[in-house]
Amino acid sequence: MIDQLSEIERTGLEALEAVQNEAELEAWRVAHLGRNSGLMQVFSKFGQLSKEEKPVVGARANEVKKAFENGLAAKAEAMKQAALKRTLSQEQLDVTLPGRRIPLGRLHPDTQTLRELYRVFGEMGFQVFRSREVESDEYNFQLLNFQIGHPARDMQDTYFIEAEGRGDNPIVLRTHTSPGQIHAMRWISSMNPDNPPPVRIVLPGMCYRYEQVTNRHETQFDQLEGLAVGPGITFSDLKGTLADFARRMFGQNTRTRFRASYFPFTEPSAEFDVECFLCGGRGCNVCKGSGWLEIGGCGMVHPVVLRNGGYAPERYSGFAFGLGPQRMTMLRHKIDDIRYFFQNDLRFLEQF
Numbered sequence: 001m002i003d004q005l006s007e008i009e010r011t012g013l014e015a016l017e018a019v020q021n022e023a024e025l026e027a028w029r030v031a032h033l034g035r036n037s038g039l040m041q042v043f044s045k046f047g048q049l050s051k052e053e054k055p056v057v058g059a060r061a062n063e064v065k066k067a068f069e070n071g072l073a074a075k076a077e078a079m080k081q082a083a084l085k086r087t088l089s090q091e092q093l094d095v096t097l098p099g100r101r102i103p104l105g106r107l108h109p110d111t112q113t114l115r116e117l118y119r120v121f122g123e124m125g126f127q128v129f130r131s132r133e134v135e136s137d138e139y140n141f142q143l144l145n146f147q148i149g150h151p152a153r154d155m156q157d158t159y160f161i162e163a164e165g166r167g168d169n170p171i172v173l174r175t176h177t178s179p180g181q182i183h184a185m186r187w188i189s190s191m192n193p194d195n196p197p198p199v200r201i202v203l204p205g206m207c208y209r210y211e212q213v214t215n216r217h218e219t220q221f222d223q224l225e226g227l228a229v230g231p232g233i234t235f236s237d238l239k240g241t242l243a244d245f246a247r248r249m250f251g252q253n254t255r256t257r258f259r260a261s262y263f264p265f266t267e268p269s270a271e272f273d274v275e276c277f278l279c280g281g282r283g284c285n286v287c288k289g290s291g292w293l294e295i296g297g298c299g300m301v302h303p304v305v306l307r308n309g310g311y312a313p314e315r316y317s318g319f320a321f322g323l324g325p326q327r328m329t330m331l332r333h334k335i336d337d338i339r340y341f342f343q344n345d346l347r348f349l350e351q352f
């Protein structure tokens with residue numbers, strides 16, 4: 001029996017040498033370690049052996065089994081290594097290839113300017129108040145002292161929405177952020193109608209006008225409205241606030257200028273200019289040689305508007321202004337066409 005085991009071991013290990021692939025290895029396992037293998041038959045005849053033979057044959061049989069099992073494991077590992085070596089040499093990894101870049105998102109240049117404006121006005125105590133883009137004629141015009149048929153309506157070519165039965169109060173897309181003044185004042189004054197709290201807010205957002213589209217005019221654009229209402233607010237508060245804003249936004253030495261103007265909802269009214277921050281006021285092609293850039297409109301809130309907002313003009317006064325963030329962004333980055341803002345062209349957007 002010992003001889004038989006040696007023969008089983010010799011032929012088994014020889015056969016293992018010849019194994020080339022995984023299928024052959026599995027076949028070998030079944031043939032040499034499986035239930036019908038010569039080795040297992042020795043184990044099954046174990047009971048017939050004499051007391052003296054048992055330990056000797058048992059030890060030897062276990063030795064052979066161990067040798068087969070170790071051989072099998074070594075062969076499997078060797079085949080795994082060979083396969084790995086093969087793929088490594090065939091499928092070469094070129095670590096000098098450039099990596100795949102993940103596109104980096106960023107804020108739209110208009111959003112960047114708006115956030116900077118919120119920061120500057122935030123430092124000066126103004127909170128952000130958001131107001132709707134779809135308005136009624138009443139809020140967009142009438143409550144702001146533009147009566148029906150008022151010639152100043154011609155300054156703001158309006159999108160009217162078709163809606164039945166609204167008479168003199170059609171739905172419009174807001175032409176400016178000023179209707180937010182009424183919403184804000186009504187909401188804040190409703191907190192204490194007999195003694196309304198003061199207001200100090202900025203109102204950002206999209207406005208819509210039926211414009212002939214050119215490099216300076218779009219049918220959709222941003223405004224940032226400002227509103228301060230309280231007892232004893234004067235025109236010098238307005239001038240000081242906007243001059244301070246210009247210095248914080250464009251640099252400590254920026255000068256400002258006010259020119260008389262007209263808006264139905266402010267009295268007196270002014271256009272607000274800042275010294276050209278590109279040439280420092282010396283004159284360049286952006287400021288067209290004047291040294292000044294027009295940044296927005298402003299004025300003292302008209303008594304009719306204060307009353308419409310719930311603030312008695314006998315006790316309260318206030319100022320308002322409207323800025324064009326896109327215009328500031330264009331001046332700053334020397335963007336020569338406002339249409340770039342909404343074309344979603346990555347070649348434009350990736351520059352900011």
Ligand code: PHE
Nearest residue numbers: 176178297298299320321322
């Ligand atoms: N709403 C005005 C416009 O769009 C700007 C403005 C706002 C002027 C507030 C004065 C006060 O033209």
